[in-house]
Amino acid sequence: MWTLARKLLLHDRLRFAVAIAGVSVSVMLVLVQVGLYFGFMDTASSIIDASSADLWVGKSGSESFEFAAPFDERAYYKVASVPGVKRAERVLINFAQFKLGTGGDLGVQIVGIDHVPGEPPMLAPWNVIAGDPSRLPEAGAIVIDKSEYAKLKIDTVGTQTEISGVHAQVVALTQGIRSFTTSPIVFTDLRSARSYLRGLGDDAVTYVLVKCEPGVSPALVKARINAIPHLSAYTTSEMSQRTRMYWSTRTGVGAGFFTTAVLGIIVGFVVVGQILYSGTLQYLREYGTLKAMGAKNSAVVRVILSQAMISAALGMVIGSVLAVGMKSAMAHANLSVALFPGLYVATLFITIAMCSLASLLSIVKVLRLDPASVFKG
């Protein structure tokens, strides 16, 4: 069956090329669009995912990670004293004006981290490519991302600047840490962050990160913290999911990417369906002859399905290569396309389903083909 299917497809090379192009573009669109979505979502939750905290505690009612309302330090002490909490660290997140290397200002997202002497912080810059992030507790020390050079015009350790008119010095550079809001992320110490964000008050805190005692269930600690008025606790994975859902649903980015992916599937479906159908019409007399001579419908249907599967497999391979190329090209534009094994597997199943469904019209045509028709002219 495979030999017949392959030869029938290859006999008209131009038509075959169009079919494969249709499937390949469809696969590429699905991979890139869904990959872009996951890339954006990874970006949206990257700070949360990079933390080693068991729980994130914030002010109740805050929907967005970036725009969470701050609270005062009393809440931090309340959380730290909850039974089962081994360690609690404060985080202050908000926006401030960054003086650019070329003059002018740009809004940046300040991430102020609590540094407890002798303890590695639960949240720290990662993917460090230059400098010394351990200097972050120094007054005015900041860590920025090299990929934000186009915005900040700074890509050198030691560069001095100002944030909200307060001195800042780059002590380390990271690579690939970006925010969903497109504002560059600036890591700094909690005290420095408070000096950059004076308008929030001297003891402002946005989140409290919690490490639970060994053997104590984070769910239990979470329930205890949730009993404190005006505070809500989430496990790190819940916090990550909440942030992803916020950006996905509130901005419509999810619907946008998935609509394009679905359009890609529809294009592939139409192209493959049309090519398979015209191929089936071309060989209708031959299929009829086989049926007349006793070939079962299932045998003829297998030939058509095999053609669909060959188109799916080839389209998957070429589409994947195109998607990897697109990912590389988009990386230059600071766009992250998250291509991972699960996405490839899901796209393969979608492609197989798309090509199988596209062959339905051809299959119905062959099933309805009256073998006696081969005698009629």
Place this chain on the structure above:
Amino acid sequence: MESALAFSDTLALGAAPQSLARLVGTGKIYGTGETAVAALSDATLDIRAGEVTLIEGPSGSGKTTLISILGLLLKPTSGEVWLEGQNVAGFGERQLPGLRARNFGFVFQGFNLFPALTALENVAMAIQMKDPRAKDPRGEAKRLLELVDLSPRAHHLPADLSGGQKQRVAIARALGGNPPILVGDEPTAALDTKTALSVMELLRELASSHGRAVVVVTHDPRLERFADRVVRVEDGRISSIEGKVS
């Protein structure tokens, strides 16, 4: 070719020609009521091993309906169709493909070969489609192409074959699975005289030496010299059967 040799052996022993299929009072009416049209009425015909039967008649006379019913491609509205010792006229679509695969090979005016497949692949693929459990379809296809004198062209595409060669491939394909009855629908109509006669010689040889029953619909009276019997169909009825009488 094992069962084909068995047919030959039977003939060589001088036994009476074996009846392979029989139509008894068969009729076909299309439509109902006032719009009903009788395409075939009361047709009785015996198809015998080792014989070439020509079916002649003007266009629209019912020839195609006759061989379609004989080849189990069309259900009669009346009468009986005997095959493998049973009346199969009422058999359903589930049983018919198997009966056709075991008993019939078809040859058409237009060859109906897959243009993307070589001669060998066309024959082997048909063998496999008829019987997915066939042990060596390529080997059988090679033997059949040898039988129709086409071994040297086995690896050629239909586009590289002459009309006569294509029809020989189609005959080899029809012989796949070793069916005892070959049905040809004007198999020589698209061929020049010389080629047409050589194809008929081949069909005659398959009947005489290999014990096949060959049934050929034709408009060409020059083919009558290859026939054991000539069946004339007019206005949906068998008007005469000339030749050997069993």
